[in-house]
Each structure stands twice: as structure tokens, then as C-alpha cells.
């Protein structure tokens with residue numbers, strides 16, 4: 001990116017922070033994750049990492065936050081790296097669910113095959129796949145995120161994870177349904193614990209945007225990052241992006257495609273990772289959530305950014 005472009009982007013991001021940082025609490029913070037209630041509700045950060053290795057940011061872009069379901073993009077990518085036979089797709093579909101991310105109803109009606117890897121049921125299957133294939137899931141996801149971001153800062157917030165595990169009745173219910181339908185290989189407590197721990201990884205917008213660059217660059221990692229060769233094949237990278245576009249924002253995926261026009265993945269920690277193929281990855285963070293569990297200010301800022309710089313894929 002030329003200096004002029006970087007300066008222009010920097011100004012745009014500063015304007016987005018001024019326009020979208022909430023002056024007072026907006027939206028909600030989930031009760032199931034007690035630690036999220038101690039985060040400053042006026043936090044707002046944004047970072048853009050481009051395929052040429054530049055990272056531009058504004059606001060609280062260096063403040064670590066709980067990545068929650070954004071980890072599902074990386075657990076899926078990691079599983080695909082270790083699944084040359086594409087066997088995972090016999091255990092999880094690639095259809096939008098149109099239901100809440102932690103819904104139980106569909107899983108029972110559809111005989112224990114989750115609609116996609118980004119709802120909780122699907123992510124539990126991916127976690128189970130990693131446990132079986134690698135002997136570890138959370139540790140693998142954490143190491144992957146550190147390698148991709150070129151930073152040792154990503155870490156599991158153990159206190160947050162322990163507290164969430166104590167209020168994870170729904171995830172245990174989902175995992176028990178999966179086990180009952182024969183779609184888990186490892187014991188339920190192990191799978192849920194690894195899942196909750198990788199959701200409890202904390203990262204900054206800057207590190208997360210850098211970690212997502214491979215999705216914008218046909219599977220190649222950021223140039224500054226010492227990842228061996230390709231992170232993911234170009235074909236699997238396209239597939240992950242397609243699932244982000246159709247399923248990444250749960251039952252608000254259509255609205256997000258309409259407003260932002262980019263593959264995206266949200267987390268209930270208030271983060272959203274969006275991918276502009278061929279250009280770069282954007283991470284925005286603001287804790288207040290809408291009724292579907294997506295950041296209110298984060299979604300608005302991404303819609304604004306996408307229309308200002310013309311990054312919509314449509």
C-alpha cells in the first residue's frame with residue numbers, strides 16, 4: 001500500500017471511530033459469559049490488515065478482547081488443513097441455519113448433523129475433529145492464531161473460560177445431542193471444555209486482522225508472518241469465505257451481506273472479522289450486541305467502511 005493510500009485509510013478509520021464509538025452503552029452483553037460484563041461498553045477499535053502486510057488501525061485496536069465465536073473461523077481452517085479427505089463434511093453441513101447460534105431444536109430435528117461449522121453445534125463437531133486428529137483443539141487453535149498474527153499476545157483467558165464453563169448448560173446439551181446421534185468421538189466434557197477455552201482466547205483488533213489476512217489472499221499468510229508456505233489451499237480458502245458469507249453472522253447473515261457485502265464472522269465478545277478478498281482483513285470491536293448476538297456499532301462501522309472504500313464483493 002502506498003503512503004498516500006495508508007494515510008487516507010488511517011483518516012477514514014479515525015473518522016469511523018469518531019462516528020461509531022458508542023457514547024453510552026448500546027445493545028446487550030450476554031449473561032452466559034460473566035466476564036464480558038466488566039468490559040468498558042464504550043470500547044471501540046478497528047484495524048485493517050492488507051495483503052501487502054500493512055496494518056492500519058484506530059481507536060482501541062490494541063486492546064485485547066474475547067474473540068468468542070471468531071475462533072470458529074480458525075478452528076475450521078485448522079481442521080481443513082488436517083482433513084485432506086474432506087471427511088469433516090460428512091459430519092457438518094454448509095447451510096445457513098436461520099436460527100440462533102445456540103439453538104437446540106434444529107439439531108434434534110436434523111438427527112445430530114449441525115447446519116454449519118459456525119453455529120455452536122457445528123463448532124463443537126469441529127473441536128471434536130481437532131481433538132481426534134491432533135490430540136488437542138484449544139492449544140492448536142491458540143498456536144495457529146499466534147503464528148498467523150506473528151504475535152505471542154493471543155492467550156486463553158482462563159478465568160473467563162472457567163466462568164463460562166460453569167454456565168454452559170446449553171453447550172453441554174448440544175454436545176450431548178451430538179454424542180447421542182453418534183457425531184462426537186471424544187467425551188462430551190472434553191469437547192465442551194476445549195470449545196469454551198478456544199472461544200475465550202483474547203486478541204486485539206490488530207492481531208486478529210493480521211491473522212485473517214490469509215482468507216483475503218488465497219490462503220497465503222501475511223508476508224511478515226513466518227507461517228510455512230500456504231496456510232490453507234486456495235480452494236479451501238474460498239470455501240471458508242463462502243461459509244462466512246452465508247453463516248458467519250448467524251441468522252443475521254443476509255442483513256450483513258446486504259449492508260456490508262463481505263464474508264464476516266462475529267463473536268459475542270463484540271468483535272467482527274470481515275474479509276475483502278484480494279484486499280485484506282478488517283477487525284472491528286465494540287461490546288454492545290444486537291438481539292442476534294452481533295456487535296451493533298461494529299456492524300454499522302463495517303457497513304460505513306465498506307461503502308466508503310468500495311470493498312463490497314457485490
Ligand SMILES: NC(=O)CC[C@H](N)C(=O)O
Pocket residue numbers: 067068069070101102120171196199266267268269293
Ligand atoms: N456467538 C458466540 O460468540 C458464542 C460463543 C460462546 N462461547 C458460546 O458458546 O455461546
